[in-house]
Amino acid sequence: MNRIALVPGADVWEEIFTDKHLDRLRQLGELVVNPVPGNPDKHRIAELVREADIVITSWGCPPFDSDILREAKHLKFVAHAAGTVKGIVTPELIERGVRVSSANDPLGVGVAETALGLTITALKRMWELARSTREGFWDEGKERIREMFDITIGVVGAGRAGRHYIRLLKQFEVDIVVYDPILSHEEAVTLGCRKVELEELLRQSEVVSIHAPSIPETNHMFNARTLSLMKDNAILVNTARGSLIHEEDLVRELAKGRFIACLDITEQEPPSKDHPFRSLPNVILIPHIAGAVNNGKQRLGRFVADEIGRYLAGEALEGEVNLQNLHVIA
Known part of the structure; x- marks a missing residue:
């Protein structure tokens, strides 16, 4: 035995x-x-x-x-x-x-589900509207809501979590583009999306969800240059690794109020109590719960x-x- x-x-x-x-x-x-x-x-x-x-x-x-x-x-x-x-x-x-x-595959299920939840939460601006209703308001801010319809969602990394996120997205009427150097165009079509280069993905997408591995080649791949390519009012979701984002560059970009960041992870965990991610109004910061909890x-x-x-x-x-x-x- x-x-x-x-x-x-x-x-x-x-x-x-x-x-x-x-x-x-x-x-x-x-x-x-x-x-x-x-x-x-x-x-x-x-x-x-x-x-x-x-x-x-x-x-x-x-x-x-x-x-x-x-x-x-x-x-x-x-x-x-x-x-x-x-x-x-x-x-x-x-x-x-x-x-x-x-067990990356089952772990990726929780990551992808969290990424989808953050995607919908940010598009609906739920965290902002929840705060305003507590303060006595009702309709203020509803004009900024967007639905999961006729928008482009960019997926960076087509590993286990990225692929499951794509499968979940196929339940909605959205256009899905993917950046992954290892993925072929044919595999992307099979997944139900379109393979593009990173720069094109950032320019096209209303939502950018990061699912790339933490390796030397991906370290700070989201930096001043790449973040500047993102659309105004876009949403950046990171449930992968904190090392993929240059945090100081992201803070500078977020301070402009151009887009929203939904972050499940940071380079240092927990981030310092005075970290700008904790106070910027266009950041949704959650304590590394995307995997298995x-x-x-x-x-x-x-x-x-x-x-x-x-x-x-x-x-x-x-x-x-x-x-x-x-x-x-x-």
């Missing part, structure tokens, strides 16, 4: 895996769990993965270096119950030929249990990561 080691701290995995998910894992193999809360150190991980064929990781797990792999002589598959696997993958793991799967984390548990089932059945994995392309993915 295959041995499955669930190695994140108990406070982490208990929020991801319900009793139903754990029962499913026990049907698939001998399950060993980490009973201790807090981020596990390498010594604890090494103990847990001894004799394990499959390891489940998540937030707070250390890199699987030679110290850990020395004990994991039977390890063939790592199922990561979180997004990026860059924090756990090492050259030693790659050399060992261990297959790795990420509360019951949303259980979507990851279901995915990982199913993914291990697919692995053991010899089926194609839905979240397998091509470790040779690790430098260009989220």
Whole structure:
């Protein structure tokens, strides 16, 4: 029987895996769990993965270096119950030929849904109208409302979250354009959108939603030059990574009152209490909730249990990561 080691701290995995998910894992193999809360150190991980064929990781797990792999002589598959696997993958793991799967797909569902919510909220100017009605007004500001109709929405990055956001947008009468250097024109058409260059996307779009990975090539891709290309009264949504935006440049552009920014993340989290994002009237700032929160984390548990089932059945994995392309993915 295959041995499955669930190695994140108990406070982490208990929020991801319900009793139903754990029962499913026990049907698939001998399950060993980490009973201790807090981020596990390498010594604890090494103990847990001894004799394990499959390891489940998540937030707070250390890199699987030679110290850990020395004990994991039977390890063939790592199922990561979180997004990026860059924090756990090492050259030693790659050399060992261990297959790795990420829960980026279910995580991307929550990101995309949040991006859509921010898109509609900003178009409807809900945060502004909610404030004015509390202050005793009623109709003031309604003339600035826009609907999800006959507008162009630009999607920057067609990874898991970006693609799901596009699928959600297809329920509305909007034109969708996408910028992603890796995506082909044919793939874009299949997704139901049109591939364009970044500059064209920024000039055309009423809404720009960022879903690109945080890699050196995307660092501060939204800067003084690119932000200046955006339309007046446009909406910028970032549920990806804070590093994609040059914050000082964005603050200067927002101070002009030209457009709205909806930010789920910032470069430093939390931002300082006097950060302009907290006080600018054309910013919607929320505390990094776009991914999996509360019951949303259980979507990851279901995915990982199913993914291990697919692995053991010899089926194609839905979240397998091509470790040779690790430098260009989220």
